[in-house]
Amino acid sequence: MRSYLEDLENCELCEWRCGVNRFEGEMGICMLGKPEVASTTLHPAPPQSYTVFMAGCNFRCLNCQNWTIAHHPMQESTIIGEVRPEILAEEAVKRLNSKRASLIGADRIFFSGGAPTPSLPYIEKVVEEARKIDESVKVNYDTNGFLTESSLERVIDISDSITFDIKAFEDGTHRELTGAPIEPVLRNVRILAQKSVEKIWEFRYLLIPGVNDDEVRGLAKFLSEIDEELPLNFLAFRPNFVLENYSGIQRRKLEEAVEAATEAGLKNVDWSGMPEVSGRMKKNVRSIRNGVGCCETKRGCGTCESKLNCPVKSYVPDRRT
Numbered sequence: 001m002r003s004y005l006e007d008l009e010n011c012e013l014c015e016w017r018c019g020v021n022r023f024e025g026e027m028g029i030c031m032l033g034k035p036e037v038a039s040t041t042l043h044p045a046p047p048q049s050y051t052v053f054m055a056g057c058n059f060r061c062l063n064c065q066n067w068t069i070a071h072h073p074m075q076e077s078t079i080i081g082e083v084r085p086e087i088l089a090e091e092a093v094k095r096l097n098s099k100r101a102s103l104i105g106a107d108r109i110f111f112s113g114g115a116p117t118p119s120l121p122y123i124e125k126v127v128e129e130a131r132k133i134d135e136s137v138k139v140n141y142d143t144n145g146f147l148t149e150s151s152l153e154r155v156i157d158i159s160d161s162i163t164f165d166i167k168a169f170e171d172g173t174h175r176e177l178t179g180a181p182i183e184p185v186l187r188n189v190r191i192l193a194q195k196s197v198e199k200i201w202e203f204r205y206l207l208i209p210g211v212n213d214d215e216v217r218g219l220a221k222f223l224s225e226i227d228e229e230l231p232l233n234f235l236a237f238r239p240n241f242v243l244e245n246y247s248g249i250q251r252r253k254l255e256e257a258v259e260a261a262t263e264a265g266l267k268n269v270d271w272s273g274m275p276e277v278s279g280r281m282k283k284n285v286r287s288i289r290n291g292v293g294c295c296e297t298k299r300g301c302g303t304c305e306s307k308l309n310c311p312v313k314s315y316v317p318d319r320r321t
């Protein structure tokens with residue numbers, strides 16, 4: 001019988017298409033073996049949910065807010081670890097039927113991380129088991145967009161809603177922030193909008209001052225040319241991880257971004273999060289990441305000689321916001 005984790009023997013779940021055997025200790029860019037759960041919680045942020053944070057990520061974002069679970073979960077004693085899918089499914093359905101869930105309006109399992117895509121076969125199995133207990137259980141999948149077309153189809157199949165992070169619009173900025181090219185992400189935006197627009201909860205764009213805030217018009221134009229109703233939410237950047245001393249975003253900048261995206265043709269634009277977190281760093285992002293040891297002229301973790309010994313991945317910040 002085919003194991004639900006068979007994909008991990010020749011892993012091509014995301015656009016890095018590493019082709020490694022994660023059961024045999026071979027490592028791809030995510031450096032993950034079997035899927036592990038970092039934590040779970042009832043979460044009041046829309047869409048209100050029972051949120052499952054999966055350990056690990058296929059990006060190496062300089063501004064990661066969940067770096068403990070995304071980049072070195074093994075060092076964190078707090079992660080839950082391997083959980084059998086039927087156990088997690090049972091717990092999820094139970095928590096979604098609790099009084100606390102009804103008080104906050106939680107009505108779905110929300111898979112996040114890190115990034116959930118390196119754990120996609122596990123997530124599919126959890127969903128299958130949860131729907132055996134309650135066939136109406138809803139699912140949200142939170143993606144960074146860097147998954148293969150085939151994985152995207154699988155995500156669409158299991159999801160009732162999809163939250164989709166776009167980290168930057170220009171390739172150079174996207175590489176600088178994440179270590180990955182933008183093209184597959186924008187391709188997946190198009191595919192998702194064309195095939196399953198009703199499942200898009202929102203596109204999310206973390207607005208970082210002086211880094212990706214001048215790409216708002218380009219992104220909004222791109223989205224509005226696909227469908228002017230596509231929802232876009234700007235998230236307030238807070239200094240974290242390698243960008244721990246960078247400046248947080250100002251409220252005024254978020255409001256300007258909403259205005260610019262609306263002028264560019266989008267009808268459903270908003271912002272959320274906590275602006276105005278102070279920072280003192282004046283250097284540009286490239287010099288900051290060069291300072292921690294990522295000295296590639298153009299970040300591209302897939303072909304980097306340090307991909308399995310990456311100074312960004314092992315960075316430990318002093319500050320968390």
Ligand code: SF4
Pocket residue numbers: 011012013014015016017018019020027028029030031032058117118
């Ligand atoms: S980075 Fe992507 S393709 Fe590579 S091993 Fe991880 S999930 Fe698989």
Ligand code: SF4
Pocket residue numbers: 060179293294295296299300301304305306307308310311312313
């Ligand atoms: S050192 Fe290499 S693998 Fe690490 S973040 Fe920089 S480009 Fe990516």
